Amino acid sequence: MLEIIYEDENLIAINKPHGLLVHQSSIARDATEFALQLLRDQVGKHVSPVHRLDRKTSGILLFAFDKSSEIAMHQQFMNAETDKKYLAILRGYTPDVMDIDYPLAKENGTMQDAFTSFKTLQRAEVDVAFGKHPTSRYSLVEASPKTGRMHQLRRHFSHILHPIIGDRTHGCNKQNKFFKEQWDMTTMLLHASELSFIHPVSQKQIHLKAGLHDEFKRVMDFMKMKL
Numbered sequence: 001m002l003e004i005i006y007e008d009e010n011l012i013a014i015n016k017p018h019g020l021l022v023h024q025s026s027i028a029r030d031a032t033e034f035a036l037q038l039l040r041d042q043v044g045k046h047v048s049p050v051h052r053l054d055r056k057t058s059g060i061l062l063f064a065f066d067k068s069s070e071i072a073m074h075q076q077f078m079n080a081e082t083d084k085k086y087l088a089i090l091r092g093y094t095p096d097v098m099d100i101d102y103p104l105a106k107e108n109g110t111m112q113d114a115f116t117s118f119k120t121l122q123r124a125e126v127d128v129a130f131g132k133h134p135t136s137r138y139s140l141v142e143a144s145p146k147t148g149r150m151h152q153l154r155r156h157f158s159h160i161l162h163p164i165i166g167d168r169t170h171g172c173n174k175q176n177k178f179f180k181e182q183w184d185m186t187t188m189l190l191h192a193s194e195l196s197f198i199h200p201v202s203q204k205q206i207h208l209k210a211g212l213h214d215e216f217k218r219v220m221d222f223m224k225m226k227l
Helices: 035-043 067-078 152-159 173-183 214-222
Strands: 004-007 011-016 058-064 083-091 097-101 115-126 136-145 190-198 205-209
Touching: 004 035, 004 205, 011 035, 035 058, 058 067, 058 205, 067 190, 083 152, 083 214, 115 152, 136 152, 173 214
Parallel strands: 058 190
Antiparallel strands: 004 011, 011 058, 083 136, 083 190, 097 115, 115 136, 190 205
16 A cells, blocks of 8 residues: 555645656566556546656655646646755765756756755764775765756766765666665665645645655664654
8 A cells, every 4th residue: 555645635645665666667667566556546536646756766746636736736846836855865975055056968968957955964974894995974965956857866966976875877886786785775765755835726835744664764774864
């Protein structure tokens, strides 16, 4: 059963697990379960996603029950009128606060403005050697993307040389292998933790929160991190 964190006549939101695709995709033919179909079967009626999360990203995923709400929410996301917060564990010690203003290319090569702000919540030094270093250092950050480009957070954190742990595409292969061998961990440590928006019908401000999933919490435990 999917964890439902919000539901009314127009909208429904789930706390998507790591590894679950939003819907069927030609680039992931190995998948047999999808959030769209699972939620539709769980609630017994049609749902449409109004934004997307990567397969390996967990957290808040919002759906609409009706077409007008779907269109209205699509517009809010496209116009950057929503407020999104993500939690991520990154390689190394990150700055206390930082703005990343770094354009990203679309698949066709067109450049798009992309802006992310983040703050460091905690830093951890794990007493396990990595490469030539006697210990391993990591940071827990809260990120607020102001734009919604594909893989924006993953690409931005890679750009500043603090990649997200478990990101196979934009991350550090040595770190990912290290986590697999040391802790049997292959999850990408990126979680959509909070979402604020204006309800398309009531026009009220809605603020949603989604708790961390077990694998993310397990890593925080052995790093002695707490929220």
